[in-house]
Amino acid sequence: MSTQRRALLGAGLAAATLPFLGRAEAAAPFIGRGAPAWYRFRFGEYEATIVSDGALPLGKAEDSFVGAAPGEVNAMMRAAMLDPSNALLEQNALVLNTGRHLILFDTGMGDSMGPASQMFGPTTGRLLRNLRQAGIDPAQIDLVVVSHGHCDHCWALVDANGNRNFPNAQVAISEADLNYWTNDANIRGPAFMEPFIRGAQKNLNAYRDRMVMLRDGQEVVPGVTAISAPGHTVGHTIFAVSSGPRVMVYTGDLAHHHVLLLRRPLLEFAFDTDPKQSAQTRARLLDRFATDLPLVMSYHFPWPGLGHVVKEGQGYAWLQAPMDVTSLG
Template identity: 50%
Template sequence: MMKRLTTDSTETSFSRRSLLALSGGLAATALAAPRLITPAEARAPKLGTQAPYYYRFGLGDAEVNVVSDGPLPLGDPGGSFLGVPKEEVAQMLANNFLDTKNVVLEQNIPIVNMGDRLIMFDTGMGTSQLFGPTTGRLGGSLTEAGIKPEDIDAIVCSHAHIDHIGGIVGADGKPLFPNAEVWLSEDDFNFWTDEGKLGSSAKAFVEHARKNLLPVRERIKFFKDGQEFLPGVTAIAAPGHTVGHTIFIVSSGGKSFCFMGDLTHHPVLLLERPLMEFAYDTDPKQSAQTRVKLLGMLADERIPVMSYHFPWPGFGNLARAGEGFRFYAEPMKMIR
C-alpha cells in the first residue's frame, strides 16, 4: 500500500528547516566561488539610448510606417474622464497596472505608401508644449524612419485639435511638408479657424489651428462622409469629439485597417466604459454615442484598427466585452 503523504507540523517544520539549510549552503557556496564580473566591470558600456521611434509592416500591396510625435501626458485622470466616480476610474487603471495619477497617451502617426503616393494621417503637436516637452517628435521620427518631408503627398487629418494638426507648419509659420495636399472635414476647418472663438475657452486650440491651417489654405481639400477621397482611403464621419471628427478605412490589396483618430483615447477607460465622457470632446454625449456605434461596427466586422492614442504602435483588434469592448494588440510583424 502506498504511504499517504501528510502535512503535519513535524514535516512542515522539517521542510522549512531544510529550505533554510539549503539557502545557507547556497550562500556559502556563492561566497566561496570564484569572483565573477560585476555590472560595474561589464565589457559593454550602458548605452542610454532607445530604439528608433518607428515601426514598418505590410498591408496588401502597401507599406505602413508608424512614426511617433512622442508621449502626451494628460495628468490626473479625474480631470479628463468624466461621468464616472474618480475612485472607479482609479480602480480601472490600477486593475490594468496603469498609473492612477497620470494618464499618458501616445501619438501614433501612420504613413502609408500606396506605391503611387505617400499618405500621412495626422501630424502631432508641432511646436506647442501645451502638454509638456515630450511631444513634437515627428520630425525626428521621420528621419529615423528614412522618410523625407518633401516626399509626403497627402496629409489626412482626423480633426483639427492641436495634437493632430500641430505639425503642419514649423515655428516660422512655413509648411513643413512642401508637396503635400491637406485633407480635412470642412466643418472642422470652419469651427477651429473661427476668429470669433479666440475669446473662448478654446482659444489655445483655435490659435493653433489657425497657425497650422491658414498658411496652407490653398492646399486644403475637404472630404465627405462615405467618400473614397484618395484611392484606398474612405472617410467615415464620427462627430462628437469635434464637429467634423472623422475616422478612415485604409485598404490595399484586399487588406484593410481603420485609423480611428480620437474615436477612443484610452484602451481601458473608454473601451470598458464607452459611455464615459471625455473633457476634450466638443459634445461629450454625442461623442459617447458615436463611440459605441462605431466601435461596435468595427468589432462586429472584425476590422483591424489603429488608435492615435493607444500604446505604441497602436495596432490591434476590437471585441465586445460585456457592455464595452476590449482591445487586443496585434503582434509586431517585422519586414525582412
Template identity: 40%
Template sequence: MLESSKSGTAPAYPFAVGAIQGCIISDGQLDLGTPEKVFLGETKQSVEQVLASNFLPTEQIVVDQNILFFSLGNTNVLVETGVGSFTGFGQGAGKLVQNLIAAGIEPAQINAILCSHPHPDHVGGLCQADGRPTFPNASIYLAEHDFHYWTDEALLDSWAAAAIRVARANLLPLRERLIFIRDGEEFLPGVMAHFTPGHTAEHICFELRAGTDALFLLGDLAHHAVLSLENPLLTFAADLEPATAAKTRTRVLSTLAAEQTRVLGYHFPWPGLGHIAKQGAGFRFIPEPIHW
C-alpha cells in the same frame, strides 16, 4: 525608403494592408493630466480602480501618438502630424520629424496629409514655429466644417483658445493646400473617410482598403485603450458634444468588433495595431503581435 529608426522615441514599425506598405511613426507621448480631469462622468476612485486593475498608473493619463505613413504609387501619405512645437502636453512629444528622418523619410517626400480633426496633437506639426510649412509638397485633407470652426477668430477668447490658436497657426498659412473631403468619400485610391461626430462636429475616421484587407484608423474616437473601451459612455474632457461622442463611439466600436476589423488606435500604446472585442457592456482592445 524605409529604414529602422536609430534615434527618437520608437523605431518605424512596418505594416501592410494588402498591397499597401507603410510604417507607424511615433510623435512621442502626451501627458493629458490627472484621470479625474481627463475623463468625466465617473468618480475619481472608479476611474483609478479600472486603471489599477489593468496595471496602469493612476496618477496621470499618458497616451501615445501613432502616426501612419504609407505609399499609394507615387503618393506618400501621412495620417496626422502630431503636436509640432506646441508644448501644452508636456515635453514628451513633437518628435515626428526626427523619427521620420531616422526612418529614411524626408518631410519633402510627403505628398498628402490626412487630418482627422484640427486639434493641436493632430495638426500642430503642419507648420514650424516660424510659420514655414513642415511638409512643403503636401496637400492636406480634412473636413470643411471643422476647419472653419477651429480657425474661427471669434473663439480666441473661448475655452478652446489654445486649440484655436494652434489650428490657425498651422492651417491658415496652408489654406490653398487644403482639400475638403466628404463623409463616405474615397478621396484617394483605397482610402475612405467616415465622419464620426462627437469629439468634433466632423471628426473623421479613415479606412484603408486593399483587396480583402482593411485597416480602420480610430483617430480620437477613443482616446484610451482601456478607459474609452471598457466604458464607451465615459466622457473625454475635450469632447465637443459628449453625448454624441458616446453614441458614435459605441456604434462604431460595436461594428468593428462584430466585423473583426483591424484597427489602429492613434492614442493607444505604440504601435497601436489590433482588434476590438466585445466585453460585457463595453469593449477591449487586443493588440496584435509585433512582427519585425
C-alpha cells in the same frame, strides 16, 4: 510581510550572495537614448509606417475621463496596472505608401506654437525627427490627412516660423473642422480653446491654397475612405484603408484610452467639443469594429496602436496585434 513577498526577497538575497567570477571592471555608462520610434509593415499591396510623436501625459485620469461613479476611473486604471495619477497616451501617426500616394495621417504636436507646443510636456513633437529616421523625407509626403484640428494632430504642419514642413503636400480635412478651428468666435469656454484655435489658424491657414475637403463615405484617394465620426470635434473623421480583402481603420481620436473608453464607451472626455455626441459615436463605431473585426490603428493607444476591438461584458476590450518579426523594420 506576505509569504510571497518574503519568498521573493529571500530569493533575491540568495542571488546577491553568489560570487561574480569575471574580472572586476567599471560599470558600463548609461547610453541615454532610445531607438527611433517607427514601425513598418506591409498591408496588402501597401507599405505602412507608424511614426511616433512621443508620449502625451494627461495627468490625473479622473480629470480627463468623466461621468463614472466616484473612484471608478481610478479602479479601472489600477486593475489594468496603470497609474491613475498620470493617464499616458501615445501619439501614433500613420504613413501610408499606396504606390501612387505617400499619405501622412495627422502630424503630431510639432513646435509651431513655441512654449504652447509643450502644454502637455516635453515628450511630444517628435514626429518629424522620427519620420526622417524612418527614411521618409517630409518633402515626399504628397497628402497630409488631418482627422481633426486639435494641437496634437495638426500643429506640425508648419515650423515655428510658419514655414510648411510638408512643402509638396495637400492637406485634407473636414470643412466643418477647418471652419470651426480657424474661427475667432469659438475662443470661449475652457482655457485651452484660445491656444488650440491660434495653433490651428497658424498651421491650417498656411495650406489654404492646397486644401482638400473630406466628404463622409467618399474616397480621399483610391483605397482610403473618409468616415464621419463627430463629437470629439464637429468634423472629426476616421479613415478606412482597403487593399484587396484587407481593411484597416485609422481611428484618430475616436477613443483616447484603450481601457477606460473601451470598457466604458459612454464615459466623456474633457477635450471633446460635444462629449455626449462623441460618446454615442464611439459606442456605435466600436460595436461595428467588434462585429466586422477590421485591423484598428489608434492614434492614442499603446505603441504602435495596432489591434482589434472585441466585445467584453457590457463594453469592449483591446487586443493588441503582435509586432511581426518579419515586418519591414
